[in-house]
Amino acid sequence: xxxxxxxxxxxxxxxxxxxxxxxxxxxRTTLDSLGMNVRFDMKKGTVYQMISRISDLxxxxxxxxxxxxxxxxxxxxxxxxxxxRDLVRKITANDNIELRIQGSYLLLYLPxxxxxxxxxxxxxxxxxxxxxxxxxxxxxITGEPVIxxxxxxxxxxxxxxxxxxxxxxxxxxxxxxxxxxxISHMGYMNRIIGASLLSGHNIDIFMDQxxxxxQEIVVRIIDPKAALREMIKRREENYQIKPVYxxxxxxxxxxxxxxxxxxxxxxxxxxxxIQGSLSGEQVKMLKMRRLTSSGYNDTLVTKLKSSxxxxxxxxxxxxxxxxxxxxxxxxxxxTHTDITVLDNRRVWVFSFVQREEVTDPLFTxxxxxxxxxxxxxxxxxxxxxxYVHKSAETLVLKQSRHIRATPLSAxxxxxYAQYGGKYYLNHVRADLDxxxxxxxxxxxxxxxxxxxxxxxETDTVNVRxxxxxxxxxxxxxxxxxxxxxxxxFWGQFNTLIPEKSLVEMIRKYDFSFGR
Numbered sequence: 306x307x308x309x310x311x312x313x314x315x316x317x318x319x320x321x322x323x324x325x326x327x328x329x330x331x332x333r334t335t336l337d338s339l340g341m342n343v344r345f346d347m348k349k350g351t352v353y354q355m356i357s358r359i360s361d362l363x364x365x366x367x368x369x370x371x372x373x374x375x376x377x378x379x380x381x382x383x384x385x386x387x388x389x390r391d392l393v394r395k396i397t398a399n400d401n402i403e404l405r406i407q408g409s410y411l412l413l414y415l416p417x418x419x420x421x422x423x424x425x426x427x428x429x430x431x432x433x434x435x436x437x438x439x440x441x442x443x444x445x446i447t448g449e450p451v452i453x454x455x456x457x458x459x460x461x462x463x464x465x466x467x468x469x470x471x472x473x474x475x476x477x478x479x480x481x482x483x484x485x486x487x488i489s490h491m492g493y494m495n496r497i498i499g500a501s502l503l504s505g506h507n508i509d510i511f512m513d514q515x516x517x518x519x520q521e522i523v524v525r526i527i528d529p530k531a532a533l534r535e536m537i538k539r540r541e542e543n544y545q546i547k548p549v550y551x552x553x554x555x556x557x558x559x560x561x562x563x564x565x566x567x568x569x570x571x572x573x574x575x576x577x578x579i580q581g582s583l584s585g586e587q588v589k590m591l592k593m594r595r596l597t598s599s600g601y602n603d604t605l606v607t608k609l610k611s612s613x614x615x616x617x618x619x620x621x622x623x624x625x626x627x628x629x630x631x632x633x634x635x636x637x638x639x640t641h642t643d644i645t646v647l648d649n650r651r652v653w654v655f656s657f658v659q660r661e662e663v664t665d666p667l668f669t670x671x672x673x674x675x676x677x678x679x680x681x682x683x684x685x686x687x688x689x690x691x692y693v694h695k696s697a698e699t700l701v702l703k704q705s706r707h708i709r710a711t712p713l714s715a716x717x718x719x720x721y722a723q724y725g726g727k728y729y730l731n732h733v734r735a736d737l738d739x740x741x742x743x744x745x746x747x748x749x750x751x752x753x754x755x756x757x758x759x760x761x762e763t764d765t766v767n768v769r770x771x772x773x774x775x776x777x778x779x780x781x782x783x784x785x786x787x788x789x790x791x792x793x794f795w796g797q798f799n800t801l802i803p804e805k806s807l808v809e810m811i812r813k814y815d816f817s818f819g820r
Contacts, residue, residue, distance in 0.1 A: 349379070365406070401415055449471075529639035533655070556756065579623055589776060620719075622681055667692070680728050
């Protein structure tokens with residue numbers, strides 16, 4: 306059998322494999338999109354599994370409110386040919402569900418009631434001429450929440466992050482109602498959806514993991530330390546040199562067996578460029594509130610180092626930690642452990658751990674570096690669990706004479722996002738667990754302290770230092786304020802939605818106000 310004959314057979318096989326898809330694509334174009342025929346082949350499964358199957362058959366990505374559709378309900382259906390709308394209604398057991406298509410996305414929603422004029426009206430959530438998009442990011446295969454995904458308005462620096470339940474809320478001016486919303490996360494394919502399709506709905510957006518094909522990977526040895534040296538060398542190319550304003554949402558909290566204390570704030574930060582000093586950065590408080598349970602007693606808590614100051618210190622690109630600093634990273638072992646993607650770009654994943662002969666409380670974790678421009682995109686790390694108990698002096702500002710604080714764990718996550726060709730600090734999260742014990746006592750109690758800061762908007766125009774009277778101290782921030790959780794309190798500011806565990810904690814305690 307000659308090579309030409311083999312080639313002809315291969316081409317014929319490819320054509321035969323593609324024919325059903327070509328015929329289906331042609332059929333799709335001849336039918337009304339919402340009334341298209343679908344040959345459905347599943348007999349039983351959950352609603353979620355069946356909707357995923359429709360997505361596979363049609364090529365549409367479904368978005369909908371999980372309060373509207375019960376994903377876990379078991380369904381039986383007779384395989385056969387169905388109109389798309391009829392099939393969706395049959396699977397969801399809701400004859401009122403409507404479908405709306407935009408590009409490759411298909412929205413499931415309930416129709417709106419007619420107003421006094423008899424016209425259908427779609428309520429668009431707005432706050433002082435701001436549009437609001439609310440929803441949840443979920444892994445399409447596992448159904449698990451996609452944590453700390455970035456949701457931003459394309460062409461602007463306005464963004465929101467999904468919380469630990471995958472929930473998010475993005476506010477932006479109604480003048481941008483025609484914009485596209487970009488949703489991205491490390492290891493997932495981007496979602497780009499029209500704002501007009503999402504406005505006024507509380508929707509679930511399912512994210513597909515991006516598998517890097519072997520043929521796209523150039524097999525070669527990558528030296529992590531050499532890559533990190535190149536990352537440091539290119540900092541001025543990848544990160545902002547001049548000062549910028551960052552409007553951030555900040556949250557810190559303390560929980561112990563006696564109660565719960567949390568402060569939330571919107572901060573405007575005058576952030577110096579990559580060459581500027583941390584001491585030159587300034588913070589202006591735009592809005593703040595505090596929640597304190599009646600049983601909480603902070604006199605029993607050892608004074609910790611300021612969380613705002615810690616957020617500034619955790620700008621890893623600007624304030625190099627020892628595992629990134631060339632002078633000190635010889636204390637670590639580095640390995641190239643994985644490759645992933647972000648915004649359709651390859652990302653190297655380097656793991657690091659302190660050398661066995663080093664017994665000081667150093668770090669262990671992972672570093673994510675863009676394979677093309679060597680920008681640091683993300684780092685997840687913790688103080689080595691084997692030596693974290695030695696780190697009290699690093700984490701605690703002042704020890705009480707009567708209480709001894711022993712660190713149990715200290716975990717951190719830092720990420721950067723690109724805007725206008727430069728990378729900016731995007732999100733910082735820290736979780737610290739302490740064992741608090743009165744001196745002379747056998748038993749103690751645990752305390753969980755956390756803080757996080759999300760960058761919701763970056764402004765590079767007319768950036769000036771704040772007047773002295775507008776600045777707040779980054780070293781002594783927690784002040785007594787009343788607190789009632791109400792999303793309208795924040796007005797036009799973007800915030801992190803409190804995750805389910807935090808909401809449950811708020812409900813658990815008897816809070817006092819106006820303290």
